Amino acid sequence: xxxxxxxxxxxxxxxxxxxxxxxxxxxxxxxxxxxxxxxxxxxxxxxxxxxxxxxxxxxxxxxxxxxxxxxxxxxxxxxxxxxxxxxxxxxxxxxxxxxxxxxxxxxxxxxxxxxxxxxxxxxxxxxxxxxxxxxxxxxxxxxxxxxxxxxxxxxxxxxxxxxxxxxxxxxxxxxxxxxxxxxxxxxxxxxxxxxxxxxxxxxxxxxxxxxxxxxxxxxxxxxxxxxxxxxxxxxxxxxxxxxxxxxxxxxxxxxxxxxxxxxxxxxxxxxxxxxxxxxxxxxxxxxxxxxxxxxxxxxxxxxxxxxxxxxxxxxxxxxxxxxxxxxxxxxxxxxxxxxxxxxxxxxxxxxxxxxxxxxxxxxxxxxxxxxxxxxxxxxxxxxxxx
Numbered sequence: 193x194x195x196x197x198x199x200x201x202x203x204x205x206x207x208x209x210x211x212x213x214x215x216x217x218x219x220x221x222x223x224x225x226x227x228x229x230x231x232x233x234x235x236x237x238x239x240x241x242x243x244x245x246x247x248x249x250x251x252x253x254x255x256x257x258x259x260x261x262x263x264x265x266x267x268x269x270x271x272x273x274x275x276x277x278x279x280x281x282x283x284x285x286x287x288x289x290x291x292x293x294x295x296x297x298x299x300x301x302x303x304x305x306x307x308x309x310x311x312x313x314x315x316x317x318x319x320x321x322x323x324x325x326x327x328x329x330x331x332x333x334x335x336x337x338x339x340x341x342x343x344x345x346x347x348x349x350x351x352x353x354x355x356x357x358x359x360x361x362x363x364x365x366x367x368x369x370x371x372x373x374x375x376x377x378x379x380x381x382x383x384x385x386x387x388x389x390x391x392x393x394x395x396x397x398x399x400x401x402x403x404x405x406x407x408x409x410x411x412x413x414x415x416x417x418x419x420x421x422x423x424x425x426x427x428x429x430x431x432x433x434x435x436x437x438x439x440x441x442x443x444x445x446x447x448x449x450x451x452x453x454x455x456x457x458x459x460x461x462x463x464x465x466x467x468x469x470x471x472x473x474x475x476x477x478x479x480x481x482x483x484x485x486x487x488x489x490x491x492x493x494x495x496x497x498x499x500x501x502x503x504x505x506x507x508x509x510x511x512x513x514x515x516x517x518x519x520x521x522x523x524x525x526x527x528x529x530x531x532x533x534x535x536x537x538x539x540x541x542x543x544x545x546x547x548x549x550x551x552x553x554x555x556x557x558x559x560x561x562x563x564x565x566x567x568x569x570x571x572x573x574x575x576x577x578x
Contacts, residue, residue, distance in 0.1 A: 193332045194224055197324060199312045200339035201227030202235050204549040204567040206294075206303060207256055208337055211571035214301045215258070217578050224333075226308045226326065232298050233291075235343050240287055242368050243385045243504070244392025248290055249415060249453055251282035254422075254564045256294050258571065266293045279455060281414055315520040321545055337574065338542075339549040341562070342507035344514070349380070349476070349505055356481040362503040363389055371396060375499030378488065380476065382406035382450040384416075386504035391459050393502070394468040403470040403498070404460070405488070411451040417559040421446055430558050431538070436529035439555050446559040472496070512551055529555055539577035540570055547574055 195218055198205045209225050212218040229235065253260040263285060267277055270292070277289040285293075298304050314325030321334040346364040361368050363385060370393055377397065379390040381404075390404040420426040426446075433439050452460075463469035474490035481487075487497045511517065511532050520526065526542055527535040536556050540547045549570035554561040557569050 193321060193334065195219075195222035195333065196224075196335050196337065197322070197331055197333035198223070198225045198337040198339055199227075199324065200337075200341065200550070201225045201229060201232055201307065202339065202341055202343070203233065203256065203564055204341065204570065205337070205339035206232045206298070207258075207567040208339060208549060208571045208574060209303055209306050210256065210297065210301060211258055211575045212578075213303075213306070214297075215575065217575065220302060220306065223306055224308045224331065225303075225306045226310055226312055226324065226331065228309065228311055230307060230309050232303055232307070233294055235341075237291065239343070239364060240291075242363050242370065243388045244370070244395075245287045245388055247279050247284050247286050247455070248564075249384060250284065250564045252278055252285055253282075254568065255285075255290065256297050256564075258568060262297075263290070263293050266296060270296070284453075312516055315516070315523075315546075317524055317543075335545045335547065337547045337549060338513070338517070338552055340512040340517070340552060341550050342509075342512050345508040345510065345512065346503075347505045347508045348503060351476055351479050352501070352503065354481070355479055355486055355501070359481065359484075359486055359499065360501045360503065362505070364507070370502070373397075373500050373502070376401050376403075376497075377500045377502060378403045378405055378496070378498040379502045379504055380405050381504030381506070382408050382411070383504070383506065384452045384456060385506070387452045387456045387460055389502060389504055390469060391456070391463060394463045397468075399467045400470070402468065403472055403496070405472045405474065405476065405490075405496075406450075407473075407475040408450060409473060410457055410460075411448065412454055412457045413448040413451040414453055416448050416451060416563070417446050421559045422565045427558055431556075436535060436555060437531070440529065440531045440533075443554055443559045538573065540573050541577075549574075 198209055205225050212223050213220045252263050255263040277286045310326040310328050312324050316323045322336045324331045346362045352360050379386050394402045474492055476488050477491050478489045485497050487495050489495050529535050533555055534542045534548055534552050536542045540553050542548055551562050553570050557566055560566045
């Protein structure tokens with residue numbers, strides 16, 4: 193039997209495995225990470241490549257390591273000219289640097305050797321821990337961490353359901369490849385991923401071939417929530433709210449949904465100025481496929497025609513985990529808030545020996561729970577409770 197089994201091997205699962213093993217409290221042979229991908233951070237790398245990310249929205253002090261200075265130190269030691277890998281404000285790192293730092297940590301601490309490839313299909317309480325069903329057999333552990341993200345549930349607008357599926361792609365769907373696209377392309381979405389993929393396509397395509405359609409005007413913020421939610425400034429008061437519905441209201445209000453950082457906003461304006469990108473403000477009311485094109489009717493009554501649609505419409509906001517988690521909740525009576533998310537302890541424990549991270553930990557960790565800093569905050573809470 194393992195001491196710890198982490199379900200999910202993205203940023204959250206990989207960081208928590210690092211916290212447990214890299215800081216010496218749990219031997220590496222007592223920890224495993226169950227994930228459908230063979231290597232750590234596979235989804236992260238696929239998604240960031242798909243959207244054409246150049247710099248992270250997170251600052252230098254937020255990395256896979258628990259030490260805030262690790263990424264800066266890595267840059268100074270290994271990169272030669274460290275300043276060129278960061279942009280203001282908050283010294284935000286380039287994606288290549290961030291990924292090289294991740295690879296360094298994974299190799300140095302053997303995090304790749306903790307992987308068990310597969311899916312979790314069932315979660316059962318046993319006398320001294322938990323039993324997790326996978327397609328390759330059962331895994332038993334005294335403690336389980338559900339580090340489940342939203343990546344398996346991209347949001348597809350209802351109006352796309354009748355369109356030619358060969359002409360509509362979601363950036364977070366398996367196999368998305370922006371370099372295979374041609375013709376006139378409309379990117380649908382108003383947030384940072386929509387802006388990034390629109391800029392990347394505008395670089396790849398001839399002038400005048402790419403449009404970004406967003407329902408709202410420009411919303412510019414450095415981060416997707418106020419920096420007070422990344423430390424104790426706001427979280428102290430948040431922890432004192434004893435009404436779970438009120439906590440959810442605070443989380444929704446704190447997030448800057450559909451926002452982009454300043455340098456991305458500057459990039460959009462520059463692309464528009466040189467004719468590489470068109471920005472259309474309006475919501476899509478309906479759409480039709482005909483011949484080799486797709487026609488979109490916007491809320492101003494105007495029809496626009498494109499050859500391809502790229503959906504950058506985010507993820508479904510329902511609780512992650514699907515049937516696997518639904519079954520576990522029903523079988524074990526796991527407590528839920530009115531919004532369907534876990535009611536958990538300050539140490540992120542949902543039941544005896546069952547912990548959560550990421551979206552599932554939002555009602556304790558707060559608005560930044562899904563982010564890189566959210567992984568670190570969750571990892572610290574779990575580690576400190578050992």
